[in-house]
Amino acid sequence: MKKALHLLLLSFYLLSCTELHELTKLPVLFQHYFEHKSLDKDITFLTYLEHHYNDVPHTDNDKERDDQLPFKTHELFASIVISPALPVSFEVIPKKAYKILPKQKIPINNDHIPNSAFAGKIWQPPKAILS
Template identity: 40%
Template sequence: MRKVCLYILIVFIWAESTSLDQLLKLPVLFEHFKEHQLKNHDVGLLEFISMHYWGHDMDDTDNDRDMQLPFKKVNINTHYLLFARLNQAPRIIAAEQTVLQTFTIYKDQYHPDPDLTSPFRPPCA
């Protein structure tokens, strides 16, 4: 029973995060195809799809109807909240790690000589 509930939950999350709701608009696609066939009997299904999705639509002033077709406007807004019920409290196991690398001692040789950078120094010959 838990697996069935898990599968149903996964399907709901997958349907919400993808654009599967656009498949519910397929009847509108076929109705609009019939409307175009009433205007022009020579329009085939592939011509209709290429006209509305890949090419230029006829100037038939039905842009509102065209925008109702599936996958013309896709808006996906998802917000996830995950609640996990744990049977046991998680345990944190501390592990000791030893570093096997030796570090060099810092040497002061990288600083410039203060006598060379002083503004008051003896004249050079």
């Protein structure tokens, strides 16, 4: 039962928030192929796909029907979603929040630098412990 619920929720999410909803237009793809097949008996499915999905614009004068094919148009579903947490008229206007600081001299204190004899002992290779 849990697995079926998970699959149902996942399919709802994928169909509504991704481009997988275009797969619901697959019957239109096949119907349009058979329309072309009735006009030209020699056309293959791969030729039909190349004719409709390559970069060269085709000239069969059915642009409105071609736009119904899957993955031919792009829709922005993310921009349609409205958050219930914010009112519709909510607008964020960022303000420039910077302050120009005057140049200051930073005193350098060299007291934290260890003397060279002590610092040299850090970089010695490890020594074997003899017992």
